[in-house]
Amino acid sequence: MLLNGIRLTGYSSTEDAAQFELAETTVKEVAALDGQLLAVTDDDGTEVEAFVGYSVDYIKREGEIIRMRAVKTMDDTTAAAIEQLTQKVDAASAKAEQSATAATEAKTQADDAKAKADEAKSQAEEAKKAAEQYSTKADGAAASATEAKEQAAEAKSIAEQAGTSPSVRAASAMYVNATVLTNQQVADVRELIEDFVPGTAYGKGLTRRWDEKYYRMAKDIDAQTSTTYQPGPGMESLYTLIDLAPDGIRIWHQPTCAEDSFTLGEKAHYPDAEGPIYVSKRVGNTSVPGADEWWVLES
Numbered sequence: 001m002l003l004n005g006i007r008l009t010g011y012s013s014t015e016d017a018a019q020f021e022l023a024e025t026t027v028k029e030v031a032a033l034d035g036q037l038l039a040v041t042d043d044d045g046t047e048v049e050a051f052v053g054y055s056v057d058y059i060k061r062e063g064e065i066i067r068m069r070a071v072k073t074m075d076d077t078t079a080a081a082i083e084q085l086t087q088k089v090d091a092a093s094a095k096a097e098q099s100a101t102a103a104t105e106a107k108t109q110a111d112d113a114k115a116k117a118d119e120a121k122s123q124a125e126e127a128k129k130a131a132e133q134y135s136t137k138a139d140g141a142a143a144s145a146t147e148a149k150e151q152a153a154e155a156k157s158i159a160e161q162a163g164t165s166p167s168v169r170a171a172s173a174m175y176v177n178a179t180v181l182t183n184q185q186v187a188d189v190r191e192l193i194e195d196f197v198p199g200t201a202y203g204k205g206l207t208r209r210w211d212e213k214y215y216r217m218a219k220d221i222d223a224q225t226s227t228t229y230q231p232g233p234g235m236e237s238l239y240t241l242i243d244l245a246p247d248g249i250r251i252w253h254q255p256t257c258a259e260d261s262f263t264l265g266e267k268a269h270y271p272d273a274e275g276p277i278y279v280s281k282r283v284g285n286t287s288v289p290g291a292d293e294w295w296v297l298e299s
Contacts, residue, residue: 001048002041004033009065011040016072018051021065030059030068038070151185180205184266186214187248199227205259207242215239216259245273252278255286262286267298 001008007024018038022030038051051070058069173192186193186207196208202221207214208231215231218240231239236256243251252270255261262268262285269275270289277298278289289295 002043004036004039006030006033008040013049013051017057018054018070020068020070022068023065025066027059027061027066030066031056033068033070151182177206177208181207181216183242183250183263186216186242187244187250190214190244190248196226196231198230199223202226210239214242214244216242218257245269249277251275252289254288258284268295 001011003011003020003022006022006029009021009023011018011020013019020038034056038054040048040050042048051072053073054070055073056068057071058067060067169192172189173194176189176192177194181189190209193207193209193214196202196210196215201223202208202217204217204220207216209215210231213231216239218236218238221238225238229235229238231241240257240260241253243253245251249267249269250262251273252262252268253260262280264280264283264285266280266285268278268280268289270278278295279298281294281296285294287294290297
């Protein structure tokens with residue numbers, strides 16, 4: 001048999017491919033069959049089988065035999081259709097991958113949003129607890145302020161009674177000068193407060209007048225200390241100034257200790273005795289009047 005005139009010792013074929021064993025030829029001659037009509041004939045030229053639309057896919061010499069495989073090629077229309085289909089599949093795969101990526105990002109963002117929401121909820125709960133604690137403290141402060149007001153009223157009553165009787169006044173003065181007074185009480189009974197006497201011992205918290213001003217003992221003062229150091233500038237560690245204006249309202253000075261701070265509802269002149277009157281809006285107020293929300297001008 002012959003394949004396009006070349007000695008053919010055997011062949012086999014499937015639907016899309018054919019394999020040939022060729023002899024008495026060269027690889028170059030076999031390669032030249034690529035793209036040609038492959039015709040199998042008897043030695044006398046009688047056609048046995050023909051392969052149309054095949055291209056050479058494989059050539060190998062094995063001794064005197066050359067093995068060749070040819071595969072069926074597609075026409076341009078089919079190839080173009082397959083190419084388009086491949087492109088569509090690739091595009092669909094890319095979109096699917098993008099969708100998967102977007103879904104992953106969306107899930108991540110959702111997880112982040114949930115985490116932030118949980119954190120915000122936790123912060124809100126903490127803020128609520130803090131507000132409740134502050135409310136409790138505010139209630140306690142209000143109660144303390146009420147108690148201080150009642151004590152001030154009592155001290156004021158004693159002072160008023162002191163003006164009607166020498167004996168009552170003496171007893172009241174003794175009581176006032178032996179009692180630890182609040183700042184408001186000092187203002188109410190200031191006329192009964194005794195002068196500071198050097199060489200005298202004073203207990204912590206007692207109030208005395210010195211150089212027309214009032215001072216509270218910041219600690220226990222013994223006789224030696226009161227002889228050597230008297231109230232005034234530079235003595236803040238021993239004596240706390242309670243500077244009263246003529247109307248009995250404290251003149252604001254920067255507080256140096258807790259006892260020197262302004263309590264809820266307490267009034268203060270600022271910046272001096274002629275300055276406007278401010279009202280404290282909290283307990284333990286140490287800020288400058290007019291500098292923040294913790295002071296309001298008296299209406």
